[in-house]
């Protein structure tokens with residue numbers, strides 16, 4: 001354990017020294033905690049987020065199992081692996097197929113069936129924007145045209161780093177609101193998002209806990 005703590009603190013020191021002249025690299029802010037998970041032996045990462053529905057067949061309160069993501073910040077050089085030089089965790093120019101593990105998605109669907117949640121569960125593509133402001137009607141329509149089913153402000157960078165260093169990932173988005181696709185619709189409202197999250201928290205918790213119980217070599221059957 002002592003050696004592990006030493007190597008973690010060494011990693012923090014090495015990585016936190018990264019910076020370019022005008023801003024710290026995104027790498028340390030996202031990758032470090034994920035690399036600490038890796039060093040602690042974590043094999044599977046679950047990520048959840050609140051997202052706005054873009055797909056008109058979705059409704060508020062739906063749970064979307066994330067099949068893939070589009071990272072808008074990542075497309076504009078804000079990639080969590082920027083400045084990455086330590087091949088200890090993975091190659092420098094990686095391809096990252098199947099970011100969201102297909103086996104975990106199949107497991108999710110079998111648990112959804114047993115919990116009777118089928119009617120409110122989807123599977124689709126999450127697009128992550130930088131935030132913190134909500135986007136305009138034109139941006140929401142653009143994101144839908146890009147193939148996204150819902151839009152959030154987190155998950156993509158930590159998933160990228162986790163997959164890069166060999167941690168399996170499962171992601172789910174709670175559709176807390178429907179993104180306004182017409183200018184005469186009410187704007188996104190954070191209070192509505194919090195309320196939906198409150199209402200659906202128990203179902204999300206049941207799904208995640210039941211999945212964790214069934215992960216291979218997991219002895220949490222008592223939870």
Ligand SMILES: O=P(O)(O)O[C@@H]1C[C@H](O)[C@@H](CO)O1
Nearest residue numbers: 048049050152153154190193
């Ligand atoms: O932490 P997440 O991404 O779930 O938080 C969502 C996105 C925004 O931060 C906020 C919008 O209300 O909730």
